[in-house]
Amino acid sequence: xxxxxxxxxxxxxxxxxxxxxxxxxxxxxxxxxxxxxxxxxxxxxxxxxxxxxxxxxxxxxxxxxxxxxxxxxxxxxxxxxxxxxxxxxxxxxxxxxxxxxxxxxxxxxxxxxxxxxxxxxxxxxxxxxxxxxxxxxxxxxxxxxxxxxxxxxxxxxxxxxxxxxxxxxxxxxxxxxxxxxxxxxxxxxxxxxxxxxxxxxxxxxxxxxxxxxxxxxxxxx
Amino acid sequence: xxxxxxxxxxxxxxxxxxxxxxxxxxxxxxxxxxxxxxxxxxxxxxxxxxxxxxxxxxxxxxxxxxxxxxxxxxxxxxxxxxxxxxxxxxxxxxxxxxxxxxxxxxxxxxxxxxxxxxxxxxxxxxxxxxxxxxxxxxxxxxxxxxxxxxxxxxxxxxxxxxxxxxxxxxxxxxxxxxxxxxxxxxxxxxxxxxxxxxxxxxxxxxxxxxxxxxxxxxxxxxxxxxxxxxxxxxxxxxxxxxxxxxxxxxxxxxxxxxxxxxxxxxxxxxxxxxxxxxxxxxxxxxxxxxxxxxxxxxxxx
Numbered sequence: 001x002x003x004x005x006x007x008x009x010x011x012x013x014x015x016x017x018x019x020x021x022x023x024x025x026x027x028x029x030x031x032x033x034x035x036x037x038x039x040x041x042x043x044x045x046x047x048x049x050x051x052x053x054x055x056x057x058x059x060x061x062x063x064x065x066x067x068x069x070x071x072x073x074x075x076x077x078x079x080x081x082x083x084x085x086x087x088x089x090x091x092x093x094x095x096x097x098x099x100x101x102x103x104x105x106x107x108x109x110x111x112x113x114x115x116x117x118x119x120x121x122x123x124x125x126x127x128x129x130x131x132x133x134x135x136x137x138x139x140x141x142x143x144x145x146x147x148x149x150x151x152x153x154x155x156x157x158x159x160x161x162x163x164x165x166x167x168x169x170x171x172x173x174x175x176x177x178x179x180x181x182x183x184x185x186x187x188x189x190x191x192x193x194x195x196x197x198x199x200x201x202x203x204x205x206x207x208x209x210x211x212x213x214x215x216x217x218x219x220x221x
Numbered sequence: 222x223x224x225x226x227x228x229x230x231x232x233x234x235x236x237x238x239x240x241x242x243x244x245x246x247x248x249x250x251x252x253x254x255x256x257x258x259x260x261x262x263x264x265x266x267x268x269x270x271x272x273x274x275x276x277x278x279x280x281x282x283x284x285x286x287x288x289x290x291x292x293x294x295x296x297x298x299x300x301x302x303x304x305x306x307x308x309x310x311x312x313x314x315x316x317x318x319x320x321x322x323x324x325x326x327x328x329x330x331x332x333x334x335x336x337x338x339x340x341x342x343x344x345x346x347x348x349x350x351x352x353x354x355x356x357x358x359x360x361x362x363x364x365x366x367x368x369x370x371x372x373x374x375x376x377x378x379x380x381x382x383x384x385x386x387x388x389x390x391x392x393x394x395x396x397x398x399x400x401x402x403x404x405x406x407x408x409x410x411x412x413x414x415x416x417x418x419x420x421x422x423x424x425x426x427x428x429x430x431x432x433x434x435x436x437x438x439x440x441x442x443x444x445x446x447x448x449x450x451x452x453x454x455x456x457x458x459x460x461x462x463x464x465x466x467x468x469x470x471x472x473x474x475x476x477x478x479x480x481x482x483x484x485x486x487x488x489x490x491x492x493x494x495x496x497x498x499x500x501x502x503x504x505x506x507x508x509x510x511x512x513x514x515x516x517x518x519x520x521x522x
Contacts, residue, residue: 010513011513012513040334041334041357042334042480042483043236043480043484044234044235044236044334044336045236047234047236047334047335047336050355056335056355057354057355057356057376059355060355060356060357060376061356061376102497102501103501104501104502104503104504104505106504106505140357140358143358143359143361143362143371144358144361144370144371144373148291148367148461151362151367151469154361154362155362155469155470155471155472156471158332158359158362158471158472158475159471159472159474159475159479162475162479162483163479166479166483166486166487169487169490170486170487170490173487173490173491173494174490174494177494177497177498181498181503182498182503182504183503183504183505184503184504184505184506184510184511185510185511188511195511196509196510196511196512196513197513198507198509198510198513199510199511202504202505202507202510203504
């Protein structure tokens with residue numbers, strides 16, 4: 001999509017197209033299920049989580065299948081967004097001033113593009129961990145077919161699956177916090193697709209400039 | 222399978238304390254398998270199938286006495302056969318009755334996430350409770366002896382119960398009862414260890430097996446099955462009996478440090494984010510960040 005097509009009437013900018021939003025929520029809901037059932041298998045103290053989503057044997061059966069759906073989402077995200085996720089000099093500067101970002105001093109931050117460096121980190125974290133989770137998950141799906149001589153595969157998978165899942169939980173918590181609580185307007189953008197021009201100017205100045213500067217026509221009223 | 226009057230001392234995937242833990246102590250029960258007097262007759266295999274009502278399974282023929290490569294979900298007791306050539310060129314037939322070792326520190330139980338799917342009784346028997354099994358197969362990964370086997374039909378895991386239903390009624394396991402050569406013994410762990418040591422001494426002193434010894438691996442806290450081996454320095458010869466079995470270190474890491482680190486990070490992360498919101502709040506309080514600015518005055522076009 002050309003930048004000027006992202007300008008919407010009434011001072012809105014299109015941030016996420018319908019395919020982007022759909023893929024986000026396919027990944028989002030499947031991740032929620034994987035999180036609940038995965039935590040149930042992680043700790044006896046959370047085993048009841050499996051009970052409220054249909055029982056532990058059902059969770060054991062569905063967790064791998066839902067995992068495939070989640071990985072499908074991950075692949076789609078990679079195809080849609082990976083070209084926009086390369087780290088630039090601005091991103092490196094962004095990381096250096098992350099303490100300002102944490103203190104909500106956004107005016108002191110280097111001008112982020114469509115995605116700031118933190119979002120890019122989230123993206124690559126989920127791409128890498130999602131791939132590791134799939135690879136280790138396939139082994140854990142069918143442990144009975146792994147011959148005894150290849151048992152190191154099971155030993156590797158069991159620790160890899162838990163470790164990468166924990167990493168995604170860390171990313172996930174921050175992601176939800178930022179999207180739902182910290183940045184007003186962000187949650188709506190992944191539901192309805194649009195943000196206000198003020199939102200774009202505040203959080204993604206580089207992206208805002210790109211859209212407005214390249215727009216030769218005035219926004220439609 | 223049967224809980225009978227046995228008390229439980231370890232429960233898999235269990236949150237909190239174990240009811241009645243430590244209120245009762247019992248002698249640890251133990252099988253003694255003397256591989257030097259085993260003739261590979263497979264009477265113990267048949268007795269196991271008979272008593273536990275397991276269906277007959279297909280066998281293979283590979284020009285040896287080996288009838289199947291390893292135990293199955295419905296074949297819990299299998300004699301592993303090895304034609305071993307000694308340094309002087311003479312042959313030995315090594316036979317080892319393989320089944321669950323009933324470890325004092327069971328890797329299957331440690332790995333299992335399901336409450337009560339694997340229990341260890343106060344007499345040391347490690348037993349799978351299929352009613353609580355969720356079919357994840359983590360026990361397969363936790364076991365250093367390749368014992369738990371998955372059933373594709375029921376999606377549950379099965380293994381030798383040490384005939385817990387017989388033992389709890391004061392009987393010996395079916396395999397022990399059937400042995401025609403007397404190479405199988407059953408009793409308390411202390412008695413069996415004494416018997417095994419005496420037999421190993423005899424083999425060393427009178428039968429020219431200078432490396433004869435007792436297999437009771439301490440890496441898993443000792444086992445409820447003792448082997449007397451002609452050559453205890455090479456247990457691998459006996460159908461791949463591991464020399465120094467341990468619960469896989471990744472399983473220990475996963476159930477130990479990683480669990481505590483992960484829990485601390487998850488709980489700490491939630492608290493941290495909540496406190497961050499209390500301290501700093503949302504990034505912006507400007508209404509136009511989420512609602513476009515309304516024109517201050519003048520007619521709308």
